Amino acid sequence: MSGENEPVEGGAEGAPPEQLALIRESVRRANAPRAKPRTWRGAALAKELPVARVLVDKGVLHLDRYFDYAVPEELDADAQPGVRVRVRFGAGRHRVREGRREGGGLIDGFLVERRAESDYSGPLAALAQVVSPEPVLGEELLSLARAVADRYAGSLADVLQLAVPPRSARAEQRPSPAPLPPPARPEPGPWTRYEHGPAFLESLASGGSPRAVWNALPGPYGSEELARAVAATLASGRGALVVVPDGRVAARVDAALTALLGEGRHALLTADAGPEKRYQEWLAVRRGSVRAVVGTRAAMFAPVQDLGLVALWDDGDDSHSEQHAPQPHAREVLLLRAAQDRCGFLLGGLSCTVEAAQLVESGWARPLVAGRERVRALTPLVRTVGDQDLARDEAARAARLPTLAWQAVREGLRHGPVLVQVPRRGYVPRMACAQCRVPARCRHCAGPLQGSEAGATRCEWCGKEESAWNCPECGSFRLRAQVVGARRTAEELGRAFPKVPVRTSGREHVLDTVPGTPALVVSTPGAEPVAEGGYAAALLLDGWAMLGRPDLRAGEDALRRWIGAAALVREQSAGGTVVVLADPALRPVQALVRWDPVGHAVRELAERAELGFPPVSRMAAVSGPPEVVADFLGAVDLPAGAEVLGPVPLPVTPSGRPRRPGAPPPGEHWDRALVRVPTGGGTALAGALKAAQAARMARGSAEGVRVRIDPPDIG
Numbered sequence: 001m002s003g004e005n006e007p008v009e010g011g012a013e014g015a016p017p018e019q020l021a022l023i024r025e026s027v028r029r030a031n032a033p034r035a036k037p038r039t040w041r042g043a044a045l046a047k048e049l050p051v052a053r054v055l056v057d058k059g060v061l062h063l064d065r066y067f068d069y070a071v072p073e074e075l076d077a078d079a080q081p082g083v084r085v086r087v088r089f090g091a092g093r094h095r096v097r098e099g100r101r102e103g104g105g106l107i108d109g110f111l112v113e114r115r116a117e118s119d120y121s122g123p124l125a126a127l128a129q130v131v132s133p134e135p136v137l138g139e140e141l142l143s144l145a146r147a148v149a150d151r152y153a154g155s156l157a158d159v160l161q162l163a164v165p166p167r168s169a170r171a172e173q174r175p176s177p178a179p180l181p182p183p184a185r186p187e188p189g190p191w192t193r194y195e196h197g198p199a200f201l202e203s204l205a206s207g208g209s210p211r212a213v214w215n216a217l218p219g220p221y222g223s224e225e226l227a228r229a230v231a232a233t234l235a236s237g238r239g240a241l242v243v244v245p246d247g248r249v250a251a252r253v254d255a256a257l258t259a260l261l262g263e264g265r266h267a268l269l270t271a272d273a274g275p276e277k278r279y280q281e282w283l284a285v286r287r288g289s290v291r292a293v294v295g296t297r298a299a300m301f302a303p304v305q306d307l308g309l310v311a312l313w314d315d316g317d318d319s320h321s322e323q324h325a326p327q328p329h330a331r332e333v334l335l336l337r338a339a340q341d342r343c344g345f346l347l348g349g350l351s352c353t354v355e356a357a358q359l360v361e362s363g364w365a366r367p368l369v370a371g372r373e374r375v376r377a378l379t380p381l382v383r384t385v386g387d388q389d390l391a392r393d394e395a396a397r398a399a400r401l402p403t404l405a406w407q408a409v410r411e412g413l414r415h416g417p418v419l420v421q422v423p424r425r426g427y428v429p430r431m432a433c434a435q436c437r438v439p440a441r442c443r444h445c446a447g448p449l450q451g452s453e454a455g456a457t458r459c460e461w462c463g464k465e466e467s468a469w470n471c472p473e474c475g476s477f478r479l480r481a482q483v484v485g486a487r488r489t490a491e492e493l494g495r496a497f498p499k500v501p502v503r504t505s506g507r508e509h510v511l512d513t514v515p516g517t518p519a520l521v522v523s524t525p526g527a528e529p530v531a532e533g534g535y536a537a538a539l540l541l542d543g544w545a546m547l548g549r550p551d552l553r554a555g556e557d558a559l560r561r562w563i564g565a566a567a568l569v570r571e572q573s574a575g576g577t578v579v580v581l582a583d584p585a586l587r588p589v590q591a592l593v594r595w596d597p598v599g600h601a602v603r604e605l606a607e608r609a610e611l612g613f614p615p616v617s618r619m620a621a622v623s624g625p626p627e628v629v630a631d632f633l634g635a636v637d638l639p640a641g642a643e644v645l646g647p648v649p650l651p652v653t654p655s656g657r658p659r660r661p662g663a664p665p666p667g668e669h670w671d672r673a674l675v676r677v678p679t680g681g682g683t684a685l686a687g688a689l690k691a692a693q694a695a696r697m698a699r700g701s702a703e704g705v706r707v708r709i710d711p712p713d714i715g
Contacts, residue, residue, distance in 0.1 A: 419528060
């Protein structure tokens with residue numbers, strides 16, 4: 001009988017000697033600290049091309065250049081252009097042993113070039129490590145990243161942080177599939193609805209490089225039309241890249257491409273896939289296994305080989321503007337790629353931005369539009385409710401929705417779902433008098449009053465609760481929300497139509513599709529789900545809230561959001577109706593009624609040309625503490641013809657509130673100056689600002705300024 005403490009046959013104590021040695025070695029390796037990369041002291045150098053030119057990942061402007069390193073012979077085979085490396089950076093001239101510089105901190109970088117000799121006359125440090133022999137930075141991607149850095153007054157290292165995804169060792173170990181042969185030319189399909197649609201596809205399939213601004217028709221065919229443009233490019237033996245604003249649109253284009261071409265011909269690059277999966281797809285593109293890419297903003301740098309087409313959907317969407325330095329816009333990056341690779345260019349969307357209109361106006365791109373009769377046949381009836389209508393409407397005095405809107409909802413619910421677009425998510429609204437609509441203000445500090453989910457009314461500035469408010473204009477004691485959030489609107493409509501289900505779609509929970517059965521769908525702009533068979537009606541509430549924003553793009557953005565929602569409604573012949581609560585005399589409202597976003601963009605472009613506003617001019621925003629901005633503007637050598645507007649104080653960001661792009665940190669007081677140059681001076685302006693910023697950093701200035709080229713939110 002064996003005791004509990006006696007060794008068991010086959011246990012560690014009775015194991016064979018070789019097994020015990022293996023166990024001890026495994027434990028030793030697990031407990032041993034990870035060794036740092038070697039200093040390569042005394043090691044022989046590569047016999048050929050012993051110098052590696054490296055871009056270090058520092059991201060500061062005064063170090064935005066290449067540094068030379070010696071290549072140890074042991075790393076010669078793996079140290080090829082395009083691979084990730086680690087180097088020691090920051091060692092002084094005095095730390096030299098055996099003719100080689102040592103010391104400094106380890107830092108990541110990319111090996112850009114192998115050279116026979118260095119331009120640097122002093123001793124070189126050796127490459128510390130080749131992180132992976134997988135080349136990830138090709139010449140075309142490096143050239144594009146440099147062009148983007150120069151365009152936006154940024155550093156090459158910062159751009160490559162956006163262009164090259166983080167490494168996954170497991171993804172690199174998996175082989176990519178063999179590339180498939182080019183597919184057959186696709187049929188034009190829904191492209192026949194456009195005047196030059198079939199010719200555009202034919203040019204792509206024949207190896208041409210057409211450039212077009214495409215004003216898409218409403219309906220479910222946008223994804224299929226993009227897929228057919230990609231298929232036509234693949235048929236010519238070239239690659240294609242499609243960038244869309246969000247994952248929902250990417251999934252639709254992905255499904256359309258799969259239905260048209262089958263599996264394995266394209267890669268989907270979105271954040272939803274996860275880092276490892278996304279890097280695996282990116283490697284398949286880099287290795288040439290896949291020739292087509294569909295993705296969100298980061299896909300604008302996808303290393304598609306032999307690029308034949310770059311396409312961008314809805315360039316007015318905020319998602320296309322990168323928030324990390326140097327904050328490039330996907331449209332501008334794809335324009336650079338089209339020029340660099342001499343490939344086709346397609347800028348599409350339901351609406352039209354001023355930048356898109358300028359591409360057509362300059363003759364660089366051709367318009368791709370449908371005839372007016374076809375447009376009228378596919379769009380819903382648009383009706384407006386202005387301030388005069390609200391004043392005559394007794395129902396609108398006590399309720400948020402006028403009679404016309406109630407009638408449209410009631411009639412639409414008989415035939416299907418009804419979409420209600422609210423320009424604000426959440427619940428907290430600004431309050432106003434329910435009788436005369438004068439904004440309600442605090443008796444203590446004159447700040448705006450706002451409601452809460454608990455029902456209390458508080459001052460947004462001082463936080464004091466207001467329980468006995470009365471209107472100083474008409475004496476009324478009743479309050480009404482000026483702009484109501486999506487959840488509050490859903491509650492009100494739920495009480496008005498108690499037997500109808502109410503669904504909400506917003507930032508916290510975005511619906512992709514909804515059934516075609518009667519329901520009220522309350523959504524914030526950009527989060528509208530697609531209804532099966534289309535919506536029977538749509539309400540576009542509080543139009544003045546979007547049009548009244550103090551922003552140069554307020555009208556363009558409002559029209560884009562309205563058309564995006566109205567395009568989900570059935571055509572007029574099927575009873576589709578859209579009601580917009582906005583002044584019918586305003587230009588964006590008229591463009592919605594006529595369904596003429598191109599005409600609106602052309603007129604906006606003409607006005608901006610007269611005033612010298614972007615995109616006719618190039619503009620940069622310089623922001624920071626007042627004394628720092630003044631010092632920077634005094635030191636920068638601006639090009640001829642540059643005009644400085646300001647500086648002016650920026651609104652202080654309240655603590656606990658989300659920070660908007662270009663806004664100062666919470667609680668800090670910043671100034672902002674705008675620097676404007678005529679057309680053609682953008683490169684010189686970016687270079688001057690970059691040089692001044694680099695000189696400031698080299699001096700070790702404690703406080704820097706933020707430089708943004710062509711910011712979308714100039715006010």
